[in-house]
Amino acid sequence: MLRFTGKNVAVNSVVPARQLHLVLSGQRLASGRLQLASHYARAVQTVSARYASTSTSPSNDKSSHTSNLPPSPVSPRKHRVELKPGPLKKPLPTSATPRPHSTSPKQTQPSFPAFRPSLKPSTPDPVPSAIELAKQDIADATARGVLRPAAPDAGAIKRFTHQAFELLKFYFRGLKAINTHRKQAAAIRSRIATGGVALSRAESRFIRTFQQDALKLIPFVIVVVVMEELIPFIALYVPRMLPSTCVLPGQRDRINSKARDNQQLALAGNWELFDLLRKESENSGFIPTLSLGNPGALCGVIGIPAWGPLQLTRWRLQRHLQNVASDDTMLKQEGYGRDLTLPELKEALQERGMSTFSEKNSADELRAQLKWWIDMTEVIPEGADAVSRRLFVLGIIGSHK
Numbered sequence: 001m002l003r004f005t006g007k008n009v010a011v012n013s014v015v016p017a018r019q020l021h022l023v024l025s026g027q028r029l030a031s032g033r034l035q036l037a038s039h040y041a042r043a044v045q046t047v048s049a050r051y052a053s054t055s056t057s058p059s060n061d062k063s064s065h066t067s068n069l070p071p072s073p074v075s076p077r078k079h080r081v082e083l084k085p086g087p088l089k090k091p092l093p094t095s096a097t098p099r100p101h102s103t104s105p106k107q108t109q110p111s112f113p114a115f116r117p118s119l120k121p122s123t124p125d126p127v128p129s130a131i132e133l134a135k136q137d138i139a140d141a142t143a144r145g146v147l148r149p150a151a152p153d154a155g156a157i158k159r160f161t162h163q164a165f166e167l168l169k170f171y172f173r174g175l176k177a178i179n180t181h182r183k184q185a186a187a188i189r190s191r192i193a194t195g196g197v198a199l200s201r202a203e204s205r206f207i208r209t210f211q212q213d214a215l216k217l218i219p220f221v222i223v224v225v226v227m228e229e230l231i232p233f234i235a236l237y238v239p240r241m242l243p244s245t246c247v248l249p250g251q252r253d254r255i256n257s258k259a260r261d262n263q264q265l266a267l268a269g270n271w272e273l274f275d276l277l278r279k280e281s282e283n284s285g286f287i288p289t290l291s292l293g294n295p296g297a298l299c300g301v302i303g304i305p306a307w308g309p310l311q312l313t314r315w316r317l318q319r320h321l322q323n324v325a326s327d328d329t330m331l332k333q334e335g336y337g338r339d340l341t342l343p344e345l346k347e348a349l350q351e352r353g354m355s356t357f358s359e360k361n362s363a364d365e366l367r368a369q370l371k372w373w374i375d376m377t378e379v380i381p382e383g384a385d386a387v388s389r390r391l392f393v394l395g396i397i398g399s400h401k
Contacts, residue, residue, distance in 0.1 A: 137250040138163055144249055146170065171224050171231075174246035178217060181210040181245075201330035208323065213243040220246065240305070259303045260355045266300030267353075267398055273297055274398025277391075286384030287391035289318050298394055301353040318387050324351060325386035328374050336371045345370065353394055 141147045147170060150162040185207045192199055220243055223230055234241050239255040247255070267274075273294060281287045292298065295313045296306035304320050306313055327348070331337050337345060345366040349355055352373050361369075376393045380386070 133254075137248045138167070140250040141170075141248045146249060167231075168224075170248075171246050174243060175217070175221070177245040178210070178213050178243060181206070181213070185210045201327065201334060204326070204330065209244055213245060216241060216243045256350070259350065263301055263303055263350070263353060263355050266297060270294075270297040270300075271399055274395050278395040278399045281392050281395065284383070285379070285381035285392060286388035287395060288388050289314055289391065292317075292391070297398070298353075298391065301394060301398055303350060303353075303355075320351075321387045321390045324390065325377070327351075328377055331370065332374055332378075336374060337367050340367075342366070349373075353397055 138147065142149045147163070147166045150159045154162065188199070188203050188207060191197065219241060223234065223241075231242070239251070239258070242251070274297070277287055289295075292314065295310070295317050299306035299313060299317055302317075302320060304316050331348070337348065340348065342363050345363060346355065348370060349366060352370075354369060354373065373393065376396075377386070377390050380389055384392075
């Protein structure tokens with residue numbers, strides 16, 4: 001009994017000690033929580049006091065209170081700027097846009113007609129063989145009534161013999177026409193020498209054409225007598241060897257087309273040279289013939305031969321422009337080509353290096369272009385002549401101005 005009583009006392013003495021330890025531990029936790037709560041309350045009071053002091057302090061004390069605060073990581077927002085569309089800019093001029101014509105400050109020059117097209121070198125079509133060209137020329141001349149057609153039931157040999165005989169008769173009639181033209185030209189000169197009616201433009205061109213045919217007569221007769229089959233090759237490669245009276249209609253069209261293509265190539269390939277000539281002579285208004293370093297380019301524009309030495313090329317250029325000057329005087333007297341037909345107007349512009357502008361224009365437009373040329377060349381500056389003034393106009397045409 002006493003033993004059990006002693007155990008109970010021991011147990012009772014141990015249990016209160018554990019309870020006391022737990023109580024003390026709870027008190028420590030509670031005191032720690034109270035301390036945290038008191039620190040949190042003090043921090044809240046401090047932040048509140050600072051916020052109240054910064055919000056209620058005057059503007060002159062802002063720097064003293066805000067200097068203790070850390071810098072804000074967010075940069076201040078800028079004022080919003082409303083963007084409006086800017087003015088539209090005009091597009092820059094391209095190479096296809098025609099450059100305006102710059103006139104000399106000393107004199108006012110007539111402007112080129114507004115319907116002038118831009119210069120673009122055309123791609124040449126493939127050239128058929130000489131035999132095919134000869135067949136085409138003979139068929140075209142037969143259709144136009146220049147050559148008599150063969151019998152419908154004729155064979156190949158008979159048809160070939162008939163065509164050769166018809167060509168021989170055509171060339172023989174052409175040679176006889178040259179002799180007839182010689183007599184007519186002599187009659188015109190005799191009339192003018194005796195004080196008759198003044199020379200007209202048609203008569204002047206007739207005499208000039210006869211003189212050119214007379215120079216081609218001797219080599220052409222040799223070719224006809226030796227081998228007339230070479231004439232299609234001559235018409236294709238050396239068209240200037242043929243007299244005007246011995247050219248078939250198809251050959252004449254091909255010669256004119258080739259001359260226009262050569263003029264277009266000369267204008268498209270040498271425009272920088274023409275532009276330089278124009279700028280150098282713009283103040284004076286004329287270009288002396290002796291100052292031309294490359295007259296072959298100008299010869300290509302007006303359609304005359306450019307082979308040979310420099311002196312020969314200049315002589316051809318000067319002689320051609322002298323003939324054009326006398327022709328301009330007659331055209332002005334006859335109303336600026338009022339009575340000229342469409343083919344005659346194209347021929348006149350081709351002689352002046354303006355065939356590129358006469359492909360698809362009407363007769364009135366061609367007359368306007370011819371009038372522009374005459375008005376430009378009529379103004380002769382001091383120290384210039386008819387040839388040097390026309391060289392300057394050719395420079396304007398060649399530079400695409």
